[in-house]
Amino acid sequence: MTISTRFQRWIDERAPGLGGMARKHLTEYYAPKNFNLWYYFGTCNLLVLANQIITGIFLAMNFTPTAADAFDSVEYIMRDVEWGWLIRYMHSTGASLFFVTVFLHMFRGIMYGSFKRPRELVWILGVLIFVALMAEAFMGYVLPWGNMSFWGAKVIISLFGTIPYIGDTLVEWIMGDYLPATATLNRFFALHVIAMPLMLLLLVVLHILALHEVGSNNPDGVEIKKGPKGNRWDASKPADGIPFHPYYTVHDIFAALFFLTVAAFIVFFAPTFGGWFLEHDNFVPANNLATPSHIKPVWYFTPFYAILRMVPSFAGTAVWGVLAMFGAIAVLGLLPWIDRGKVRSVRYRGAGFRIALGVLVCAFVGLGLVGAGVTAELIPAWFPGADITTWENAFGRLMVAAYFGFFVFLWIYTRFGFERPKPVPERVTAHH
Structure with missing residues (x-):
């Protein structure tokens, strides 16, 4: 008996549900065997999410969420913390790459009809993930407290002022002040570091669980569960399906390595991406008396x-x-x-x-x-x-x-x- 087999048996005796869950969502989850390039972006989403959480933890260790010290603490991370510049650029680049993969993932869903019955709940959970991601990204964008961060926060939060009767009160309540300041940073920091990541993780887990209940769509839009049974691995499984693990996990690893290579080139050679990923005005401290030329x-x-x-x-x-x-x-x-x-x-x-x-x-x-x-x-x-x-x-x-x-x-x-x-x-x- 090999060591891995003994370890698996040890786990099954003490937590039998874990092995069953892993089998249900990996080795015994049969996916259509005609997936193409468009189906790699879901894995890339998970990869970037892990990157954002890990790098965000290290950034939070050295960040000070006050109007007086936030910008300086980011400069401290970039200049004095060992490998801090790399962690910060991995996080900022990861935010943009997250949206690249999410936009492409959603486009694939529209293109191949992955929102149609019986996958309506999978799609709705995906849209909720998108909304939560936008909220998370906005609050993270404010935290460095550059000049564009300040004015961006002021403009976006002021939008709530358009709500009749309660708008002005709501804006002041969100900011915690009459202008974005320390109270605003503290609230956004708590939400960005704790509340929104937990919500994102919950939604992602629900999204995957819902997907594995109804099965994945495919480029033909044909339900493999309704097709003939009896593939060469299991006579009771769909003939046009293959186990997700190891067949698609191997492909996903290759896609992840290619994606990481592209991300590494951006991080090391063009972390600001010409001002698209990190605006030039955000390398200037927040100043409520100096409006950027273009907000x-x-x-x-x-x-x-x-x-x-x-x-x-x-x-x-x-x-x-x-x-x-x-x-x-x-x-x-x-x-x-x-x-x-x-x-x-x-x-x-x-x-x-x-x-x-x-x-x-x-x-x-x-x-x-x-x-x-x-x-x-x-x-x-x-x-x-x-x-x-x-x-x-x-x-x-x-x-x-x-x-x-x-x-x-x-x-x-x-x-x-x-x-x-x-x-x-x-x-x-x-x-x-």
């Missing part, structure tokens, strides 16, 4: 910030822009009920869906460029003498209409039977 959020918030800016104010209030910004996220959670199509995968869906999906991607990227101020820089070069504000507003509002138009079109397109999908195969068409 803009970090890149992964820019599409939603653009929606906030582009929706016009009515009756002197920006509440409609705030509602549109939060609605852009909420509408994702409603996707299982918006899309009434019978076919899951983009491979077999009608041409209208594929065109609309391309428009959605272009709209999201376009909104990101507007929110980051890139379009304002390009307009004078492309259209000399043009009014920058007018052209930027026209382009931005077109992108807002295209973004929300995707969901409106999808509901009409599928609800009234305009879609003409291709025949869907009874079994998956590509084998591992």
Whole structure:
């Protein structure tokens, strides 16, 4: 009897549930055997989450959450703590890479219809993870207490002031002061380090458990549980499924190593990524008397910030822009009920869906460029003498209409039977 077998038996005798849980979610979890490149990003999400937690613990050991000392404590980490610069850059780069993998993971879900029955709960939990991640990232962005952190916090928290009757009181309650200050930092630090990571971990566990109850979707959108049984490992298991471990864990390890290589190049050679991952204004201490020339959020918030800016104010209030910004996220959670199509995968869906999906991607990227101020820089070069504000507003509002138009079109397109999908195969068409 080998040492590993003896150790496994020792564990099974004392905690039999652990072995059963591991088998259920690894060796006895049968996944479709036609997964492709798009399915690696879920593993990358877990990898980055682990990186953020581990590096965040070490950063918290040397961080002081006060308005007087926060910026200096970050400089102390960067200059005097041994390997502190590496830990800080791993954390800041990890935040951006987290959103890269999450955006691609969600796009894959929309593209292959992973939000459709019976996976509605899996999708909703995923959207909740996205919301929690955005809250976690925003609070982490404020903590270094650079000048953009201060003004970003002031602008975003002030949005709650648009709520009728209680808005001003709510803003003061969140800040703990009349301006972002030590009270704000203490609250955000506690939430960023303790509350939000716990919520994220809980949601991630629930997301994975819900997924393993109904099974993974695949690029064909065909349910392998309903297909023929009897593969070469287990006659009672789906013929088009393979054990997640070791077959997909080996592939995921390769994907993780490639992802880590790319991340390492960024951390060592371009940690600020030209101001996209870490803005230049955030290397200047917070100053409530010196407003940055362009107040803009970090890149992964820019599409939603653009929606906030582009929706016009009515009756002197920006509440409609705030509602549109939060609605852009909420509408994702409603996707299982918006899309009434019978076919899951983009491979077999009608041409209208594929065109609309391309428009959605272009709209999201376009909104990101507007929110980051890139379009304002390009307009004078492309259209000399043009009014920058007018052209930027026209382009931005077109992108807002295209973004929300995707969901409106999808509901009409599928609800009234305009879609003409291709025949869907009874079994998956590509084998591992």
